[in-house]
Amino acid sequence: LPNFCPTVPQECSECGGKFVMGGPIWSDPIHDRDWATSILSNIRATSGLYEAYAKISAILTSVSEELPNAPLFVSLHSICATLKCTNPTMVMFHSAIRNAGYQISGSHADPLALKTDAPMSVIWDIMRCWVKLHPVKSQPENLPGSRILSQEPQLQRHRSLKQLGV
Numbered sequence: 001l002p003n004f005c006p007t008v009p010q011e012c013s014e015c016g017g018k019f020v021m022g023g024p025i026w027s028d029p030i031h032d033r034d035w036a037t038s039i040l041s042n043i044r045a046t047s048g049l050y051e052a053y054a055k056i057s058a059i060l061t062s063v064s065e066e067l068p069n070a071p072l073f074v075s076l077h078s079i080c081a082t083l084k085c086t087n088p089t090m091v092m093f094h095s096a097i098r099n100a101g102y103q104i105s106g107s108h109a110d111p112l113a114l115k116t117d118a119p120m121s122v123i124w125d126i127m128r129c130w131v132k133l134h135p136v137k138s139q140p141e142n143l144p145g146s147r148i149l150s151q152e153p154q155l156q157r158h159r160s161l162k163q164l165g166v
Contacts, residue, residue, distance in 0.1 A: 073113035
């Protein structure tokens, strides 16, 4: 339905660039967690019957752990590519998000995807602090990563950053 979703500004508040969005976007939960958990229990009990047990188990485990109310995901690799920095480990990043008071999970669709209820401002702040510990080479000022890194993080003394060593 038209106008039935949150509005997205024309420019990113972090870098002033245009948004890159993918789709399709389904705004309701796409999985029934109870069903996935039930099927997972059943296949574990009869694991020898399935040639593709490992793959089925991995997908159903991912589905059962996925945040139900986060329709979109971000890629830590894409975020790091924007900043031209090294990646923190997934464990570090997950811990930083959780310790900032937000939820985070993977996605069945992409093993490198992150689904979270944290706003992008928190994600960028965590990455700004990461880059302070793992500096990047100088970049032209007009690049989105340069504009993002030119801002001081607001979470500097937050306990979530202890996970990153700040």
